[in-house]
Amino acid sequence: MSQHTHEHHIPLWVFVNVFLALIVLTGITVWVSTFDFGPLNLVIAMAVATVKATLVGLFFMHLYYDNKMYMFVFILGVLFVGVFITLTMYDTMRRGDLDDAKAGPIQTQAAFYxxxxxxxxxxxxxxxxxxxxxxxxxxxxxxxxxxxxxxxxxxxxxxxxxxxxxxxxxxxxxxxxxxxxxxx
Amino acid sequence: MSTATATFPQKHYLNDPPGLKSWLFTLDHKRIGLMYFFAIMFFFTIGGILAMLIRLELLTPQGDFFQSGDTYNQMFTLHGAIMIFLFIIPSIPAALGNFVLPLMLGAKDVAFPRLNLASFYIYVVGSIFCIYSIVTGAVDTGWTFYTPYSTSTTTSVVSMTSGVFVLGFSSILTGLNFIVTVHKLRAPGLTWFKLPLFVWGLYATAIIQILATPVLAITLLLLILERTLGIGIFDPALGGDPVLYQHFFWFYSHPAVYIMILPGMGIISETVSVFSHKKIFGYKFIAFSSLGIAFVSFLVWGHHMFTSGQSELAAMIFSFLTFFVGIPSGIKVFNWVTTMYKGNISLEAPMLYTLSFLFLFCIGGFTGIFLGALSVDVHLHDTYFVVAHFHYVMMGGTVMAFLAGVHYWWPKIWGRMYSEFWAAIAAFLIFVGFNMTFFTQFVLGSQGMPRRYYTYLDQYQPLHGFSSIGSWVLGLGFLIMAFYLVGSLFKGKIAGNNPWGALSWEWSTTSPPPHHNFETVPEMTHGFYDYDTVLVNEHGEKVYKEEPVSV
Amino acid sequence: MSTVAQDASHPEYLAHHFSDIEQQKESAKLGMWIFLATEILTFGGLFCAYAVFRAWFPEMFHDAHKVLDLRLGTINTIVLIASSFTVVYAIYCIQRNNRTGTVINLALTLLFAATFMVIKYFEYSHKIHVGQLPGHFYFYDGLEGTNPHLFFGIYFAMTGLHGVHVLIGMGLITWVMIGTLKGRFSSEYYVPVEMVGLFWHLVDMVWIFLFPLFYLIG
Structure with a gap:
């Protein structure tokens, strides 16, 4: 077999450890959410989720071992989601004139109520x-x-x-x- | 430059294997490309007829044969939706690209032939949805399906958007296939910077198809949910935000504009070198500017929304970023013009369309700069100036490049030549007719004629009349083209392998190519643009010169 | 591809236009990753809608998330992580030609996926019952903030699309499980198992973000 199939050598304990880490991180994020840190709650929750997703990507999906091209494709996808959200929120969080920018939709309360x-x-x-x-x-x-x-x-x-x-x-x-x- | 001893091959992809069933279930990229070509030309004809009807209505200031504005709204919506989703977006990549890409790479097929066939049938299913929508009352929202009108109109928005949703998958599969093909199926020795520039164009296009089209899918899904369940994300009556819909829509649809133009630029990069018989100038700049356009295209969508109520800050940022598109586009134009400089230019049909492209694309591009400027756009927004601008880019740019490509590869696809005489006449009529139709619209727009109205003030009549007459000239040009292209299949002169004396690999195999593209895997013996050291003589043999020809 | 004369050295799973199995495998993987990028962008659109509305109505999101059942959400998170692990284990087994291990692990994955969907079903039916629904179907009167129906609109759109992916994934896992049972896959050729695994991990990854965004708001 050529060197491309080196994921054969990934031992099982790597996956077991990643699995346990994911479970522990889930526990941590649930536990942290019971406290009120204000806006920090979102930051912590997203940080933990990012770590979990990174673990899944690097080890379960073999990105750590495989051709780095795949990681590039993956990061490119995430990057453009970031571009989309950032530039959209430059609008939605700063509606109105430059000197009187405010966040909000066209109509705050749904007419439906x-x-x-x-x-x-x-x-x-x-x-x-x-x-x-x-x-x-x-x-x-x-x-x-x-x-x-x-x-x-x-x-x-x-x-x-x-x-x-x-x-x-x-x-x-x-x-x-x-x-x-x-x-x- | 046609070869003296041209023969028509006995067995080629058109008749081997024989039978209708072998066509419908074919995995051959050439056949799939050809089936795409016919489907696309069918919808181009329908979209063109709709355009002619629109221009006919606008001949006089009052409403004539459309009984109400409703009908007119449906006409321009269908014209836009069909031309964009069913014609332009798949036109160059799915039809010509499918046919040429593996040949250019020296490969037997694209990476995933089954996905390729699936992409075609998904396209067919999507187009059936669209036709169903037309039969059940059409859509009158404009091709952009803006909320809240699209969630409240009684026309069949859901079936049309479902159709576009399905077409998106077809586009994604084509893009995915092309990226993997370029990465993995290049023949030995064909490195990235030896690739034909059309391949670079297709590659950049595929990146946009991959990254932008999924957002269109989710946008249309949310729009369908809005109409069927009323989830309220885009509906102000439900606390949602219609401007958010526009962000979602243009995050796809602005890059989609470059899905339309980038492969066209790729074709021009080929033809301008072949018909100037001169090495392409600034190869790497053209290649990287394609990627540059693809990247910048994702950062500028807000320039469609300057008057929509988006924040002033966002409008300024988007206006600023928009100007960056001009840089890679300008680089390309300069390189093409420099390639032609002191070249030995032969004015065959593909070159006529190439020159048309250069002229019209420059006008379209420059007016795009006007419209990207925030303050100017506030004045010109929703006028005929915008209509003229995007027709100059999409029709003057993409369609001209598509026609250049069709005429350039026609002998390869069918093994026969069309009539150069009639091709020149058609190219002339199309160029003149196009400018008559759309240049007047720049003037109309700057005078304040708003778009999407079926009646207008008397003062606009002369220009509108001139524009409508131009559309007939344009239509006549296309009619002539249809006749001589179809005629060439029966009576055309046998083309031979390499009628243009071009150096890229698709010309080294027979015309039409055999089922497996090449008898032997081609070898890199020269660059694809080495017209200064390699000459193809009238027997189709390559003559290598010791010293580069001084130009 | 019946017209191609099969070279004796070409195994039947090698398509005619690839020169060797390594090229075919790398093409499939690259194609799969590009497909996963499109999936990221698809969900990305919904994440954008979420971000915009949460930034506009932070209090409403905070109030509305309390009606979600954190216990069920946590169980579902653990179930999905476990299913991701069994998929990895299945690939580990097939790399070592252990088909029985592969089938058992794939069956476990299916079981976890089904558990996830059953729990989702209970969550959904409860919400439908009490009227915590999108748009104009909303009739729950336990929430005061501005436009709580938008929270449920986004909730159903995101978890619904994710649920559809779980169902598709279950179909794909069943497909490779049958393939393994029929002996189609071995340590020499297991590309489809690997591709389905990648898809399943992405579904898991999306849920890793959905869980804190809906169940763990402050």
């Missing part, structure tokens, strides 16, 4: 269709000038596809240019 009585929903969902008319009509008035009718043709009627959840009715009358932007 206003239009839908949560307790009533337990006994069959309330009919949410009643609230649509007013939302729909406000959307239309902004587009009375129908010379540019391309997007104006979006349905103004409040008939909603029966598969639609009731909580979504408030957006039914919006036309595309009210959605924040179109793509290039």
């Amino acid at each position: 206003d239009s839908l009585d949560i307790r009533a929903a337990k006994f069959g969902h309330g009919d949410g269709h009643g609230t649509t008319g007013e939302h729909g009509s406000t959307a239309t008035t902004e587009h009375e000038d129908t010379t540019h009718a391309g997007t104006d043709a979006v349905p103004h009627d409040t008939t909603i596809d029966s598969t639609q959840p009731a909580g979504m009715d408030s957006t039914a009358g919006h036309s595309p240019e009210e959605t924040p932007a179109e793509g290039h």
